[in-house]
Amino acid sequence: MEERLAGNRERILAAARRLVAEGGLREAQIAAVASAAGVSAGLIYRYFKSKGELFVEVLDFAVKHEIEILTAIVKGPGSARDRLHAAVESFTRRALEGPNLAYAFIAEPAEAEVDRARIRARKKFGDLFKAILKEGIAAGEFAQQDIDITAACIVGAYTEALVGPIGPSRTGAKDREKLITSISEFCVRAVSESASPQRKRAS
Amino acid sequence: MEERLAGNRERILAAARRLVAEGGLREAQIAAVASAAGVSAGLIYRYFKSKGELFVEVLDFAVKHEIEILTAIVKGPGSARDRLHAAVESFTRRALEGPNLAYAFIAEPAEAEVDRARIRARKKFGDLFKAILKEGIAAGEFAQQDIDITAACIVGAYTEALVGPIGPSRTGAKDREKLITSISEFCVRAVSESASPQRKRAS
Amino acid sequence: MEERLAGNRERILAAARRLVAEGGLREAQIAAVASAAGVSAGLIYRYFKSKGELFVEVLDFAVKHEIEILTAIVKGPGSARDRLHAAVESFTRRALEGPNLAYAFIAEPAEAEVDRARIRARKKFGDLFKAILKEGIAAGEFAQQDIDITAACIVGAYTEALVGPIGPSRTGAKDREKLITSISEFCVRAVSESASPQRKRAS
Amino acid sequence: MEERLAGNRERILAAARRLVAEGGLREAQIAAVASAAGVSAGLIYRYFKSKGELFVEVLDFAVKHEIEILTAIVKGPGSARDRLHAAVESFTRRALEGPNLAYAFIAEPAEAEVDRARIRARKKFGDLFKAILKEGIAAGEFAQQDIDITAACIVGAYTEALVGPIGPSRTGAKDREKLITSISEFCVRAVSESASPQRKRAS
DNA sequence: CATGAATGAGAATTCATTCAT
């Protein structure tokens, strides 16, 4: 029955994940999750203290997975530039292929707890990019810049670019590749020294 | 009595604006808005047909104001690079000074109407940036790139960078200037040709 | 200003009458009546203690008018049969030509007061028919019958038959005449001795 | 648990039926029905999608029952006259014994769905009477007449006669029999050829 | 007398959470 317990827990999480991916948090009510998981609504509360806690875990799990993959890229070999490109590409590709959890990262959730988890998740992603940025700046690959702010910009850039195409209309495989490449290149350019010197605007 | 009427409408809009900025759409229920505006809940329906319409107006007003300012910059004189920098700077500065409506731009709203308004708003901002991008690319100031995707990235980048610091902790005036400059420079770099050629990552 | 007062009262009543006739009591809100009458909502309360009282008066006025006309017919010359026919015909014709207040007579009203007024109105109509019935029975024109119940049946019969055509679809002038005649003849037959003896049903 | 479910559904329907019979649709709010049924307001929505649907079912159930009984009479043996008499008698008897749902048949309801159901119900009753009328006319038992209009008149006649006595004051068993007989005989006379020729009124 | 803005008491509906079985 430990078996059973674990199985139920997983099933509930999987169902919650699927529902969020398909219809956003708005459509992921407890009753819907229970039904999708093939368990009763009451049972969910045996595994999760509240709806918020369930979705925090859904979010955290998705984030953990991403973070692991991105960490491997960040800590892997290659120039900072290449690793940044690879990290963004890897993230966006999975976001476009798998169920749309990216949507949940930017969505305003119903529960305050989930909101906090969302912010933590963004911070974690930001931290990964900060690591690359630090190295890239030290190595002279990237321009001098505030890495906190740049990291936030990068996270924001690819998330926004993803939500557009993902949300309303699913694009074909060809467009998808273009999207992935364009976003990645945007991010790389954004951190690199420009060819011509950055002119100050006329105040 | 025109006085009273206009005053209330404004007060309701201001209260709605404030609540959204502080706690997101989640905390902006009709009762809360009414109480914050110092009127009864029923009165809101004298001025707005539904909750959705109220928040569409809140969003549209904020957007309209921004769009006007940004349009002036975009259509104004100067190089594409300078205008892009100025546009982002102008937007972020006002966002940091006023209430944080940037939050609403990324929120998942409860009402379908508001959702549509949010998408329209994003499109409008994107269109402005697309105009600069087109000119900048034609003039050889910017790198070759997909302007739709870049525009989305820019909007995402500065929104995320703004929401992070604004949401949880209010920064001092000095940090603020740094933030504004950093975001603006990020965006300019992101569209410009990099100094060293963009290398392809090792697949 | 006595002048003005009376004028307003009339205008309010007329507007209420029109709105009820057009859309039933459901659409006759105080605000709508005020606007149709060209006065403010508050003013209505200077002439009528409550919404219910206003519509009681609307009903009573319409009824009073009908009652006067029908009374003239009932107390007029002719056989009981002819007068009954004429009474029903007169009522149904005006109901079909004028605004549909008949609808309000059978509608379930929102206010208990109006409900009571409706019942009183039916009683009055019933009383008129009872007078003819009594005479007709005494004169041997009509069959022996309980005049209270017959009177109710008559009122119900023509009201129901009117509501069908009046409510959903307006019929042409030709159909209208047929309807009027058919209803009237139904009522006359209903009170008259049948050609063949009334057989008792097998219990 | 099937037990509980079915029991509640029935209890809710019974409570709704009772409230409508006693005070009309006006007094049958969801909260009142819930309280009368001894359940919470929310539970009603487990069994009925909306308030309208609940009352449509209340109406349809009452109608279905009546229609079945009346259909048996209409399609049964006997002369058209006898069957008409039996049908009206049967209906009025049950109406006087059970809760007064006749009221609902003439009520102006708040929900569009219920309105449509009410019209359907009237049509069904009308159709039954039309069947008898057609046969009776063909057999020479009844006078020549427009069967649509006559059917409406019959439905209206007995409904009104029922609502009058039922609504305000409950009568004794003896009066009840008289009422039933009188209404039935009214209806039979109404469709039958009169003993003396129908004279045209003096226009 | 006249206005019409403002109120506030409902009314329907949703859904996370609980609890008897």
Added chain:
DNA sequence: TATGAATGAATTCTCATTCAT
């Protein structure tokens, strides 16, 4: 452990009525 019926608090919206001007 598992169920899912039941709860009830929360939320939007309506409209008769009042009252300051």
